[in-house]
Amino acid sequence: MSIDHNAVREAFLSMGLYGDPENGLIRRFGVLLYIAPVDYWVARELDFISKMGASARKLSENVLIDAAHWCAYGTFGGIMASAEWAAMIAPHIQTVHDKLSGLVAVTNCLGWGHISDFQLDEQNQTLELTVEHSYYVGYWLDKYGKSERPICYMWTGVAAGYMDLLFGNKVHEFAAEEVECAAVTGGTRCRFRAERLKKKFAL
Amino acid sequence: MKEIIRQIQAAVEIDPERSRIRLAGHEVAYHCEKFSTRIIRGLEDVLGVEEANALIQQAASESLYQPLTELSQAETNWANLTRSERLALIFEVFKILGYGAVTIAEANGNRTKVTSSNSYLAEGFFENAEQWRWSKRSAPFCHDMCGYLRAAFAVSDGVPLDRVTVKETTCRTMGAELCTFEVEVAQ
Ligand SMILES: [Zn+2]
Ligand SMILES: [Zn+2]
Numbered sequence: 001m002s003i004d005h006n007a008v009r010e011a012f013l014s015m016g017l018y019g020d021p022e023n024g025l026i027r028r029f030g031v032l033l034y035i036a037p038v039d040y041w042v043a044r045e046l047d048f049i050s051k052m053g054a055s056a057r058k059l060s061e062n063v064l065i066d067a068a069h070w071c072a073y074g075t076f077g078g079i080m081a082s083a084e085w086a087a088m089i090a091p092h093i094q095t096v097h098d099k100l101s102g103l104v105a106v107t108n109c110l111g112w113g114h115i116s117d118f119q120l121d122e123q124n125q126t127l128e129l130t131v132e133h134s135y136y137v138g139y140w141l142d143k144y145g146k147s148e149r150p151i152c153y154m155w156t157g158v159a160a161g162y163m164d165l166l167f168g169n170k171v172h173e174f175a176a177e178e179v180e181c182a183a184v185t186g187g188t189r190c191r192f193r194a195e196r197l198k199k200k201f202a203l
Numbered sequence: 204m205k206e207i208i209r210q211i212q213a214a215v216e217i218d219p220e221r222s223r224i225r226l227a228g229h230e231v232a233y234h235c236e237k238f239s240t241r242i243i244r245g246l247e248d249v250l251g252v253e254e255a256n257a258l259i260q261q262a263a264s265e266s267l268y269q270p271l272t273e274l275s276q277a278e279t280n281w282a283n284l285t286r287s288e289r290l291a292l293i294f295e296v297f298k299i300l301g302y303g304a305v306t307i308a309e310a311n312g313n314r315t316k317v318t319s320s321n322s323y324l325a326e327g328f329f330e331n332a333e334q335w336r337w338s339k340r341s342a343p344f345c346h347d348m349c350g351y352l353r354a355a356f357a358v359s360d361g362v363p364l365d366r367v368t369v370k371e372t373t374c375r376t377m378g379a380e381l382c383t384f385e386v387e388v389a390q
Contacts, residue, residue: 009217017233023321024298024305031235032330034301034323038223038230040266040347044259048246051258056249063245071238074331078235107222111232114222133221135232154238 002092008105011088029085029106030078038111042139045153050144057149064153065160065176072161073171076103080165096122096166103162111135112154113190125167127176127194129159134190137182150181152190159192173197207278207292211299229270236327243324243346244337252342256349263350264357264364271296271358286310289359302351308383315356317384322348325375325382343374345382352384360388 017033019026026033045064052060079085080103089102097120104115113134120127134152141147150156156176163174176194214227224231246255271293275281278292287307294305302323309316319325322345328337349369356367366389373379 006219009219013215013217019298019301019303021298022304024301024303025321025323025326026301031237032301032323032327033233033235034239035226035231035233036263036300036347037266037270038232040262041232041234043262043266044246045242047258047262048250052249060249063249064242067238067241067245070241071235074237075235109217109222110234111217111224111230112222114220133223135223135230 002094002098003089003101003105004092005101005105005108008088008102009109012106012109015084028082029075030082031075038135039139042136046136046140046143046151049151061153065157068154068157069160069164069176070157070171071154072158073164076106076161076165079103079106096120100127100162100166103165107158116189120166125163125174125196127159127163127192129155129162129192129194131155131190131192132188134182137188137190140183141186146186147181147183149184150178150190151183152178152181152192155190155192159194163194163196167196207274210277211274211296227270227273236323236330239324239347240327240331243344256343256346259346260350260353260369263347264353264367265350267351267354268357268364271354275358286359290355293355293359297351297355302348305348305352305384313388313390315386315388317352317386318381319345319348319384320375320381322375322382324348328376339378340374340376342377343371343382344376345371345374345384348382349384352386356386356388362388 017026017028049060093099093102100120108115114132116132117130134155136152140151156178159176160174164171174194175197176192178190179193180191182188182190211227216225303319303321305317305319307315308318324345328344349371353364353367353369357364368387370385372385373383375382
């Protein structure tokens with residue numbers, strides 16, 4: 001990879017990403033960031049899923065994945081247009097693969113878990129993303145035990161959002177699914193696969 | 204107070220193997236306003252505003268109760284601080300976390316009115332309203348702030364979370380000038 005992920009992490013830490021002492025807002029990377037305990041981010045999604053029960057599971061999952069998909073498209077789009085990106089990452093980008101590598105380096109600074117690998121097939125426009133220690137998994141296993149279904153909704157939306165940004169013209173040209181989840185296996189690894197939406201229905 | 208704020212800011216660590224962040228010993232993560240506004244509107248669509256508020260408020264208050272309790276234990280002078288001084292310290296922490304600025308507008312026995320001119324979710328709403336064609340809301344939006352305030356008052360008064368109720372009564376997303384939160388601590 002030509003993007004130095006350690007350097008991105010160091011730069012991220014040195015930015016002092018805290019709220020402005022006057023207005024208490026973190027306006028950086030072209031978006032408004034905020035910091036919360038992982039338990040908050042995860043509880044509001046997983047308690048929602050649990051509350052909705054099995055009969056409404058698909059609907060509730062879609063609500064969460066869709067929110068993350070929009071977020072990834074808007075947020076990472078904002079990040080790629082930001083001064084921070086131009087200074088830190090843009091000079092090292094030559095290929096689509098590099099661009100994704102830059103996005104992964106930034107994503108790995110946000111506290112959501114670690115993207116340890118990605119396979120981008122530019123010809124077929126597919127992405128396989130491997131995430132270790134997804135922040136959902138510990139909460140789910142502690143509170144609900146092993147899951148029968150994948151639960152990393154935000155990551156699913158992020159995988160699709162990356163592809164919309166790299167190959168699409170707007171959000172929702174791509175869709176993703178979680179094909180392996182640590183909450184199901186009891187391990188540490190989750191895997192996601194994204195592809196163009198129309199191909200999904202042309203099987 | 205400045206010292207403890209400085210210590211919190213210095214206490215961010217990223218574990219490069221797991222890409223997980225710890226702040227003052229607690230796992231935290233960054234998200235942006237697009238994610239939160241979308242998720243919260245999604246929850247409202249499915250559950251209704253009141254139930255969504257209850258769920259989000261619960262998650263937010265529980266997640267901050269322990270870290271704020273530890274903050275109160277780390278501040279050596281805590282026992283001598285007045286309630287408003289304790290809350291002022293906690294509100295500084297809210298600013299570090301990016302929740303916007305909140306102030307006490309009125310205190311009357313066990314009822315307190317807290318206001319904010321830039322509560323995070325309201326800011327996030329306006330940031331995206333035009334692009335996503337969101338019109339003025341008919342119900343308050345700052346559900347997470349309700350939960351964070353609940354944790355703040357529980358810790359400042361040294362009571363369990365369930366003794367504190369918080370209701371947002373005016374919200375900028377409804378056209379109000381300020382978001383107003385009515386806090387009551389049961390005796
Ligand atoms: Zn997973
Ligand atoms: Zn509000």
